[in-house]
Amino acid sequence: MSTPTLELRNLEVAYTVRGIDREVLRNISLSIEPGEAYGLVGESGCGKSTAAYAAMRYLPRNGKITGGSILFEGRDMVTMSDGEVSQLRNSVISMVYQNPVAALNPTIRVGDQVAEVFELAGKSKSEAKKLTLEALVRVKIADPEKVMRRYAHQLSGGMAQRVVIAMALASNPRLLVMDEPTTGLDATVEAEVLDLVRELRRETGTAVLFISHNLGVIRHMCDRVGVLYAGALVEQGTTADILSNPQHPYTVGLLRCIPRGGLHKNTDRLETIPGSPPPLGMHFDGCVFASRCTLADDRCRTEKPEMITVGESHITRCFHHEQAPTMARNIEGASQGLSIRTKHTNPTGDLLQIDHLSKIFNQDGNKVQVVNDVALHVAAGETLGLVGESGSGKTTIAKMILGLTASESSTTMVLSGKKLARTLNKRDVADVGALQIVFQNPDQALNRRHSVTRIVSRAVERLSGLNHNESDNRAHELLSGMRVDASLHNARPAQLSGGLKQRVAISRAFAGSPNLVVCDEPTSALDVSVQATILNLLVDLQKQDDTSYLFISHDLGVVRYISDRIAVLYLGRVMELGAAETVFNGPHHPYTEALVSSVPAIDGSQRVRIRLEGDVPSPANPPTGCVLNPRCPRMAGSGVEGLCTTVEPELKEVEPGHFMRCHIPLDQLRVTQQK
């Protein structure tokens, strides 16, 4: 057997926090063969990234390796000198990072940053420049000479990640470490970057350590996968095996939390994993997962399980692994008696009706239309999902509905039969309370200096006119209803976990008994198990009070689960609108088709990837005809190309309740999309 490219042997890493060493990686052993792609999955705080950086022997200032070894092709990096490690990093091990724009120096041209790799390897300046150009060509950057002269902030996320990948591959590394390389990128861009990495890997045979929280991406990219929990490797096997036949309760739970196609809020509650992940560096006598495991018994809590072989190259760290696949489903009961509404209005029919919604920004004297004549309506108790790539106008639409951004004067917005003012300061308290928002990042949305109760009671006081004490009582009621334990009501946001913070943010949004809540990526910053509980909570609230949601998310699985209807946006226009299942099952608009097909499936089913060529055009200069035509995957051969490039299609009702902005007839789409 050949020497593995990378082998972690009983690796232990600790972070020193306030003078105490806290274990972050617990006795991790894994190996990656030449040419193999190994995935590490797990929720935040489980040590994934630490493991990735440990493979480069790079730890934060307070981190240290407390035991074990990191063998690169048999040589122990732990005992190497700094110079030797730098040498390895420059020549045979490279890394690709989560946030590519931040990973590039803002004051140095990106071309020069790629060239540095060659210069470090001893190439001359002119040679390095030539090689840089080749490296950028290799990662399929359009117009590489121009890109070389740009700065990081002038690149889109996808483009910046290509530059970082070019930089990583510049030295022809034998090991590539990728830390969440596509997190934060749009689904279509993610798919392109992943395709690129697969293709480059086929060419070069580089071994890859791939870190991701996204099991679909892992399935798509990796040969084998390891599951991390609380810094310990709890299961490892081939990707197909782990994802279809998991043998550890944590892996099983993780897979069950994900809203998959076919599940819908009306028929299925999402499963969750009880409890929350342990704090950093907690000490365990037994199994690290015991406190949250439905199978745990006394032995699990007192004795550390060893790795057990359960199949060909499939190992798991569980005494009860036979029971794991069939363990009881953990479905929390519906949150009852939330009594959110103080005053019961019983809206019927359309709650919110919006017509001719437009927004024109003035950018350096140019008029840029970011939202173009959008018409939407939301019924009481309904969830309308908004999807589309970044720059499609999702967030601007949400802000205009909330009155945070003034819409153009052509806009009419009617809430429960009453006309809405276009800006927030012209709306009365009832309207403000009726339309609320839950943000993506609760860390930034909650005042750090206020207690949880105060955050919520202020909103109650403002919106319902109750006095101070009554507001506080109401705030406690709301928070308890959202399952924020009473002992935490006086805590500051910083003391809460991400999921709890989001519950506080939801409590705040519901303080004024809203009719419609805009949910702007409410679970994107959360782990899947927490995401499931938040989605369940939102569904419960909706069912009790007929609250409507405008749900924005880039995660199509989540949108599909929670939405009744979905609007697909592109360049500020509604391209397709219809019932969630209709939009997802097709026949879809060609743009929706490309979006849906770009999501890597966890079950490994291979869909044909429908590619969108090129980048999203600038709204300052939209294409003539159909705005999708330069990138449309279905235009060629449709027979209506002439129309597509000259006349912008209307949003037509192609079948009852299903609207599409496309010149290609529905039946023709049905036929081509079935191939």
Added chain:
Amino acid sequence: MKSFLAKRLGLSVLTVGLAAIIVFFMTHVLPGDVARQSLGRQATPEDVAAFNKLYGLDQPILNQLFRWIKELLSGNLGVSMSTSRPVSVTLIPALGYSARLAAVAFVLIVPLSIAGGIIAAMNRGKKVDRAITVGGLSAAVIPEFVWAVVLLLLFGVVFRIFPISAMPDEGAGGFLQSIWHLILPSIALFLVLFGYIARITRAGVIEALDSDYMRTAVLKGYSRRKAVTNHVLRNAMLPTIAVVASQIPYLIGGLVAVEIVFNYRGFGTVLLTAVGGRDYAVLQSGVILTSVVIVVFQLIADVLFAVLNPRIRQRISE
């Protein structure tokens, strides 16, 4: 870039113009009769009238303002009310002396403070860091005139290493000699500014050290030291430049006190004498010149900031 420069230049002119108007009115609304104060109590009403006529003080106030600004624009700083010589004869050489002192102080302060900040940042949390930050801060809380006196007594009188006057004797020594005389006053200014500039530099370097791109540089195979010189310093310098520029007014203010202690015939000494002698002509022109100096340095800092920061450069070029 051109329109950016034009805009900034326009703003600078506007700033100086506003300063001129404010200074003019401030000196004119001050209580007391200029002529009486200049001529003394024994002056006859005729003397006062003659004085007022000579300096145009009998004109309506707006006329005086316009005339003053017109004269300023044509380079005429007016005539001193106490010596009756043109203001420029007193102010311009003094400005030259002060510029020399400021230049020496600047050359001493900026590189050393920045180096101090970098060293502190690179040794974050260690003894060197604490020595620099705490030491710098402690030195900064003591005003420059106190430092000036202490330094003068210690190194000029007790140890006799440095000359006690910042002004070389008439005709003695060349350029180097005059610089040598300026070292001690510069140190006084240095002690006050070091802590502040070093602290800002330290913060900038730490931010850059903790950045993702620094990590990229190290994982590219750079040694820490090379990664710092190639990737950290340029980004870390941006806030420092802004701070250094913002300290120019302070430096000029500090000069006044230090010049007096070291008996230096600079701008500060002249201005202070003008205040004592109620010589409004000198005072007005002196303050205007000061504001010009401040505005020019702010402009230089802005341009430098833009040149170093591509994000701002791009916004400018659009």
